[in-house]
Amino acid sequence: MIQVTELHKKFKTFHALKGITMHVKKGEIYGFIGKNGSGKSTTMNILAGLSHPSSGKCIVGEKDVSKIDHPSELNIGYLPEDPKFYPWMSAFEILDYLVSAKSNRTNKGRINEMLSWVGLEDAAQRHVGGFSRGMKQRLGIATALIHNPEIVILDEPSSALDPEGRSDVLRLITDLKQMGKTVVFSTHILSDVQKVCDKVGIIATGRMITEKPLSELIKENIVPIYDIKLKLPADTELTEKIKELEGITRVENINDMLSATVTDTDKDGVRLMQYFTDQKLAIRSFELRKNNLEDIFIQEVNGK
Amino acid sequence: MIQDIKKEILYGLRSYRFLILFVGFLFFAMLDPVMTKFIMPEIMKSQVPGITQEALGQMLGTSQLAVMSAYMNDIFQIGSLIIAFTLCRLIAQEIRENTLVLPICSGKQFAGIVLAKIIVFGTALLLFSLIGALINYLYSGILFSYDLSIISVVRSGLLQGVYMVFLTTLIVMWGVIIKKPIATGFLTLASAFGLYFIGGALQIDSYLPSGLIKEASLFAVIPASTLLQTLSITVGIILVLIAVTLIRLKKMEWNER
Amino acid sequence: MIDTTFEITREILLMLLPIIVLHLGLAIFCIVKIYKEGVQNLNKVTWTLICLFVNLIGPIIFLIVGRRKEN
Ligand SMILES: Nc1ncnc2c1ncn2[C@@H]1O[C@H](COP(=O)(O)OP(=O)(O)OP(=O)(O)O)[C@@H](O)[C@H]1O
Ligand SMILES: [Mg+2]
Numbered sequence: 151m152i153q154v155t156e157l158h159k160k161f162k163t164f165h166a167l168k169g170i171t172m173h174v175k176k177g178e179i180y181g182f183i184g185k186n187g188s189g190k191s192t193t194m195n196i197l198a199g200l201s202h203p204s205s206g207k208c209i210v211g212e213k214d215v216s217k218i219d220h221p222s223e224l225n226i227g228y229l230p231e232d233p234k235f236y237p238w239m240s241a242f243e244i245l246d247y248l249v250s251a252k253s254n255r256t257n258k259g260r261i262n263e264m265l266s267w268v269g270l271e272d273a274a275q276r277h278v279g280g281f282s283r284g285m286k287q288r289l290g291i292a293t294a295l296i297h298n299p300e301i302v303i304l305d306e307p308s309s310a311l312d313p314e315g316r317s318d319v320l321r322l323i324t325d326l327k328q329m330g331k332t333v334v335f336s337t338h339i340l341s342d343v344q345k346v347c348d349k350v351g352i353i354a355t356g357r358m359i360t361e362k363p364l365s366e367l368i369k370e371n372i373v374p375i376y377d378i379k380l381k382l383p384a385d386t387e388l389t390e391k392i393k394e395l396e397g398i399t400r401v402e403n404i405n406d407m408l409s410a411t412v413t414d415t416d417k418d419g420v421r422l423m424q425y426f427t428d429q430k431l432a433i434r435s436f437e438l439r440k441n442n443l444e445d446i447f448i449q450e451v452n453g454k
Numbered sequence: 455m456i457q458d459i460k461k462e463i464l465y466g467l468r469s470y471r472f473l474i475l476f477v478g479f480l481f482f483a484m485l486d487p488v489m490t491k492f493i494m495p496e497i498m499k500s501q502v503p504g505i506t507q508e509a510l511g512q513m514l515g516t517s518q519l520a521v522m523s524a525y526m527n528d529i530f531q532i533g534s535l536i537i538a539f540t541l542c543r544l545i546a547q548e549i550r551e552n553t554l555v556l557p558i559c560s561g562k563q564f565a566g567i568v569l570a571k572i573i574v575f576g577t578a579l580l581l582f583s584l585i586g587a588l589i590n591y592l593y594s595g596i597l598f599s600y601d602l603s604i605i606s607v608v609r610s611g612l613l614q615g616v617y618m619v620f621l622t623t624l625i626v627m628w629g630v631i632i633k634k635p636i637a638t639g640f641l642t643l644a645s646a647f648g649l650y651f652i653g654g655a656l657q658i659d660s661y662l663p664s665g666l667i668k669e670a671s672l673f674a675v676i677p678a679s680t681l682l683q684t685l686s687i688t689v690g691i692i693l694v695l696i697a698v699t700l701i702r703l704k705k706m707e708w709n710e711r
Numbered sequence: 712m713i714d715t716t717f718e719i720t721r722e723i724l725l726m727l728l729p730i731i732v733l734h735l736g737l738a739i740f741c742i743v744k745i746y747k748e749g750v751q752n753l754n755k756v757t758w759t760l761i762c763l764f765v766n767l768i769g770p771i772i773f774l775i776v777g778r779r780k781e782n
Contacts, residue, residue: 195708195709198559198709200555200558200559200707200708200709201707201708201709201710202707219704220558220561220563220564220704221558221559221708222558222559222560222561222562226559227559228559230552230555230556230709232552233555233556234551234552234553234555234556235553235556236461236465236553238464238465238468238469239461239464243464246457247457247460247461247557248556248557248560248562249560250456250457251457251557251560251561251562251563252560252561290556293556293559293560294559296560297560297561470774470778473774474771474774474775477733477737477767477770477771478771480733480767481730481766481767481768481771484729484730484733485730485766485767487726488723488726488727488730491726492722492723492726536771539775540775593726596726597726
């Protein structure tokens with residue numbers, strides 16, 4: 151659905167994108183993460199056809215973004231990072247105005263449906279000039295989806311939203327996935343990425359440093375350490391004995407928690423478990439240590 | 455397109471742009487005759503003691519024609535100033551503040567957006583020019599005498615109106631090029647007055663939009679033979695300005711900081 | 712002599728009446744806005760004085776540059 155190859159973007163004096171390559175398949179939920187100023191919004195602006203690439207190819211849907219005459223030819227739904235509205239118009243009037251671009255009849259039903267979907271039904275007739283940042287964000291989400299597009303690009307959709315709004319956004323993204331839509335969104339809330347994304351792209355200083363399915367990324371970054379808690383605290387003798395087992399490279403005993411570093415997570419795990427059973431040692435917990443996305447992110451961004 | 459026009463009308467009403475422009479025209483239409491009749495003579499008398507009634511009349515003009523020509527001139531000079539700074543945000547602000555991003559993403563065409571602005575505010579100014587001229591005619595007629603034919607007044611009002619459409623187009627074009635409201639106002643005035651002076655100095659007014667203003671302030675019974683030519687050149691220039699605006703919009707980078 | 716001066720003043724007044732009415736209407740409209748919506752660039756009292764005493768142009772200037780961000 152989206153194919154980006156070697157995308158570069160130079161501003162007057164600043165080289166913001168230095169080779170972004172990304173692939174998004176139809177029906178995929180793509181999480182776009184990176185530090186502040188790494189180039190997420192710049193990339194998404196180009197994907198939306200609003201800004202022109204300095205070099206590189208960028209295909210959205212079936213269209214090449216540098217060969218279109220008007221951004222709307224891409225037929226996508228786009229939520230900018232900081233959506234701006236006419237302050238002298240009401241929420242309803244804005245949606246009415248925007249809907250009219252592609253259909254001649256005003257579709258009152260659809261507009262009201264969208265407004266209540268984003269929780270603005272009570273504010274529909276108020277002028278947007280008086281809206282809070284979060285209310286504008288909600289209205290922005292409604293405008294992005296008003297034409298029911300196949301590809302949806304959301305730049306930090308949950309920024310400025312209250313906790314309920316944030317979970318609403320996640321619900322929306324899963325709804326869109328169920329409808330078979332393709333969604334690309336950027337965010338700083340990595341737990342959200344972990345909850346809904348199929349694929350993750352990590353970008354740092356204008357380069358795509360990692361782009362993988364989420365499951366693969368997590369699997370690759372598993373640390374081969376088992377954390378074991380026994381009923382009776384392990385003594386030094388036990389620690390030494392475990393260390394002698396095949397495949398175990400290191401054992402630590404901190405705060406009554408045994409941490410065994412292994413070479414093969416699967417085989418050595420079974421072996422460890424077997425040992426405890428043989429010794430008739432009661433186990434309280436036996437866990438493979440997990441790296442969360444936060445750790446992976448920090449590792450990727452700083453490591454490479 | 456209909457929706458774009460509706461939006462611009464809403465903007466004109468809610469931001470009081472229509473009101474400001476209308477009052478601007480009314481101000482000169484009503485005050486100019488009163489000033490010429492009552493206030494200016496008093497001032498002159500106090501400045502130049504012993505001035506005769508005839509000399510006064512020669513300096514200030516006591517005919518309806520003189521008063522209405524002065525009105526046309528005031529609208530061209532000070533009216534243009536008010537219009538330029540009232541409408542300088544018309545498109546420059548929209549580009550600068552990114553309010554056009556969502557409409558464009560939703561599929562609004564550049565031509566529709568630009569034409570709606572020019573149609574709505576151009577028509578408003580055309581209407582205000584006409585109403586202003588008629589009110590000025592009424593006032594100057596009461597205070598002096600009705601020497602001009604109403605047809606020539608209507609014609610002059612409309613000619614001034616067409617000039618105002620040209621001015622609106624100029625504002626839109628500079629707004630798209632400069633993207634800064636105040637600078638747009640200044641550039642609009644500079645190019646409008648610049649053309650006027652060039653036209654006057656080289657005596658090529660009939661080939662420029664400023665010819666409309668000159669013709670309008672004559673209130674001739676029979677319009678100049680070059681009027682049609684001036685009108686078509688003005689329409690041509692308006693079309694060129696719109697084309698420049700659209701080309702520029704097509705190449706624009708949106709959603710910038 | 713005295714008679715004609717009186718005539719002229721009344722005539723002036725009659726001609727000025729629409730302007731005064733228009734000005735006052737606009738000034739009141741603007742003053743309501745000043746106290747209901749707030750101002751920018753200058754303070755409320757200054758804007759009120761400008762709207763009241765600068766004939767027609769005062770309210771216009773207020774509407775162009777004095778109004779708090781349009782909403
Ligand atoms: N119009 C511009 N002119 C100059 N530099 C720009 C422009 N737009 C963006 N940049 C620069 O490009 C870099 C990337 O900006 P971008 O907005 O894409 O970051 P981001 O990843 O979206 O950050 P954030 O997480 O804060 O939203 C920044 O260093 C920014 O300063
Ligand atoms: Mg950003």
